[in-house]
Amino acid sequence: MYVLGIWDGHDSGAALLEGNKIIFASNEERFTGRKLEVSFPFNSINACIGYAGIRPCDIDTVAFSTFEPTKTLSRIFPAQKERYYQFRRRRIPKPAIEKMIRYSKYMMTSIGSAPFLQQINNVYMKRALSHIGIVAEEIIGIEHHKAHAATAAFPSGMKRALILTFDGLGDGLSSSTSILEGSEIKRVGSVGSNDSMGILYEQATTILGMRELEDEGKVMALSDYSFPFPFSENKLRDFIKVDGSSMKAKYGPVTQYRMLEKISWSTPREEFAYMVQQLLEVVISTFVENSIDENGINKLGFSGGIMSNVKANMKIAEIKNLDDMFVFPHMGDGGLALGAAMQANYEMNGVTSYRFNNVYLGSGFSDEEIERALREEKGISYQRSKDIAGEAADAICDYGYVLWFQGRAEFGPRALGNRSIVARPDSEEVKEKLNVQIKRREWYQPFAPTILEEDAEEILDDIKIRDRFMTMAYKVNREYSGRLGSVMHVDNTVRAQILGDENRPYRKLITEVKKRTGIGAVLNTSLNIHGMPIVNSPEGALEMMRKSRTRRLFIGNYSVEMVD
Ligand SMILES: [Fe+2]
Numbered sequence: 237m238y239v240l241g242i243w244d245g246h247d248s249g250a251a252l253l254e255g256n257k258i259i260f261a262s263n264e265e266r267f268t269g270r271k272l273e274v275s276f277p278f279n280s281i282n283a284c285i286g287y288a289g290i291r292p293c294d295i296d297t298v299a300f301s302t303f304e305p306t307k308t309l310s311r312i313f314p315a316q317k318e319r320y321y322q323f324r325r326r327r328i329p330k331p332a333i334e335k336m337i338r339y340s341k342y343m344m345t346s347i348g349s350a351p352f353l354q355q356i357n358n359v360y361m362k363r364a365l366s367h368i369g370i371v372a373e374e375i376i377g378i379e380h381h382k383a384h385a386a387t388a389a390f391p392s393g394m395k396r397a398l399i400l401t402f403d404g405l406g407d408g409l410s411s412s413t414s415i416l417e418g419s420e421i422k423r424v425g426s427v428g429s430n431d432s433m434g435i436l437y438e439q440a441t442t443i444l445g446m447r448e449l450e451d452e453g454k455v456m457a458l459s460d461y462s463f464p465f466p467f468s469e470n471k472l473r474d475f476i477k478v479d480g481s482s483m484k485a486k487y488g489p490v491t492q493y494r495m496l497e498k499i500s501w502s503t504p505r506e507e508f509a510y511m512v513q514q515l516l517e518v519v520i521s522t523f524v525e526n527s528i529d530e531n532g533i534n535k536l537g538f539s540g541g542i543m544s545n546v547k548a549n550m551k552i553a554e555i556k557n558l559d560d561m562f563v564f565p566h567m568g569d570g571g572l573a574l575g576a577a578m579q580a581n582y583e584m585n586g587v588t589s590y591r592f593n594n595v596y597l598g599s600g601f602s603d604e605e606i607e608r609a610l611r612e613e614k615g616i617s618y619q620r621s622k623d624i625a626g627e628a629a630d631a632i633c634d635y636g637y638v639l640w641f642q643g644r645a646e647f648g649p650r651a652l653g654n655r656s657i658v659a660r661p662d663s664e665e666v667k668e669k670l671n672v673q674i675k676r677r678e679w680y681q682p683f684a685p686t687i688l689e690e691d692a693e694e695i696l697d698d699i700k701i702r703d704r705f706m707t708m709a710y711k712v713n714r715e716y717s718g719r720l721g722s723v724m725h726v727d728n729t730v731r732a733q734i735l736g737d738e739n740r741p742y743r744k745l746i747t748e749v750k751k752r753t754g755i756g757a758v759l760n761t762s763l764n765i766h767g768m769p770i771v772n773s774p775e776g777a778l779e780m781m782r783k784s785r786t787r788r789l790f791i792g793n794y795s796v797e798m799v800d
Contacts, residue, residue, distance in 0.1 A: 299377075568649070640790050682731070
């Protein structure tokens with residue numbers, strides 16, 4: 237039984253399940269080249285079908301997510317969705333009625349979904365799918381937080397867990413609490429979208445002159461440049477209050493935006509960022525702690541956009557009563573295609589668990605396909621190598637960094653060793669070079685490391701949760717703080733990927749680097765140029781090599797060098 241999941245909003249994409257196997261999952265941006273694409277995911281669906289080697293008519297069930305009024309309107313009038321995308325990404329000038337657009341968005345999105353809306357959405361979904369020959373027997377709409385919760389529960393490997401979603405908003409809610417018990421998942425609580433911690437963070441991001449739904453990580457990074465102060469002195473401390481396992485905002489979203497603007501006017505940027513980040517950490521960790529106590533369950537699964545905040549996740553991991561936690565690595569709306577498919581697979585076929593030890597679920601390429609792309613590229617020399625890891629490690633030591641393209645693409649926002657730029661972890665100079673030539677990050681944004689599992693204890697302090705997917709920050713052991721110059725943040729933390737056996741070629745590379753540097757870690761940043769999605773294909777990798785004037789690329793079994 238094939239179940240296809242579709243998400244056609246912010247960071248659209250598709251995912252294909254067969255029984256309890258995740259066959260393929262990808263986001264549309266990888267095919268269209270537009271970061272956080274919003275258009276209908278035709279390319280991703282075709283990639284799912286192509287990878288599985290099936291025909292569109294073989295798909296039994298299609299699941300999609302979210303049918304609140306704004307989402308419904310965007311399906312009826314896709315041009316509006318495109319306009320909002322251009323506006324949000326600052327591709328068009330700021331409209332004169334920018335505030336009005338923003339305020340009406342807050343008001344519209346607070347209205348939840350209704351059954352008749354689902355019917356309307358079904359009609360539009362069927363019509364879109366018929367363009368690519370999919371006439372599934374079942375087309376199922378999955379409520380926004382059910383789809384997020386499915387990703388927090390079913391791949392977690394846990395049999396009994398508290399499942400929490402923390403989000404901006406979706407289908408009238410900003411958060412949900414469910415209990416996973418054996419083969420059942422049952423919702424026990426929720427928070428409305430007018431009391432959303434995610435919306436507050438999003439508003440603060442906009443007020444700081446950054447892009448909402450995209451630059452929240454920058455706010456988090458900037459916050460560490462403020463001098464710290466106690467929560468009792470935080471001017472935003474009562475903007476969101478937690479009481480037991482409920483959350484209440486002091487103001488409605490429109491007034492809240494005005495109040496945040498007022499406070500930010502007289503506050504240095506980094507201090508304002510600190511207030512917002514501190515509020516988030518306090519609100520979320522208190523909510524989680526109370527939920528653990530109320531439900532008597534200390535294993536937790538998380539999803540939703542807020543869970544991309546690695547520092548809040550670190551605070552959650554520190555909760556004394558928490559025994560284990562799983563954060564779904566594609567926690568934002570880009571993960572909804574897989575979530576909708578998993579929830580539908582649960583409802584239709586009773587499937588409640590998936591083997592999920594890696595995220596290499598996207599496009600892959602054979603040696604022939606890679607060699608074809610290499611043959612057509614000018615200005616390079618290439619050869620098959622018997623020791624890709626050793627050669628790449630040498631190049632990392634010679635040039636500072638290399639482009640590393642192996643296996644199937646990662647599903648989600650992080651490059652985890654298959655579409656990565658890999659560099660020495662101990663060189664400030666390399667960090668500068670990467671920033672100037674490729675990444676153009678803000679000065680306060682740190683890079684992240686991949687650390688070999690066996691070295692993690694030595695490099696990091698107090699590892700309670702071993703996170704494979706770069707969803708959590710860790711404090712660096714004092715002895716190592718001088719040796720991780722290119723990957724450590726100003727507060728001595730790293731957003732680490734702790735690598736086990738899930739990616740053998742990448743593990744081999746880091747092991748080779750360790751032989752040369754003495755450190756079981758590398759700098760790992762995504763294989764993309766500033767503002768572009770992560771590279772998907774060999775052609776994309778070669779284009780990136782050309783544009784960034786990078787000397788070395790290691791792609792499949794091929795070692796590639798730029799010819800002067
Ligand atoms: Fe969401």
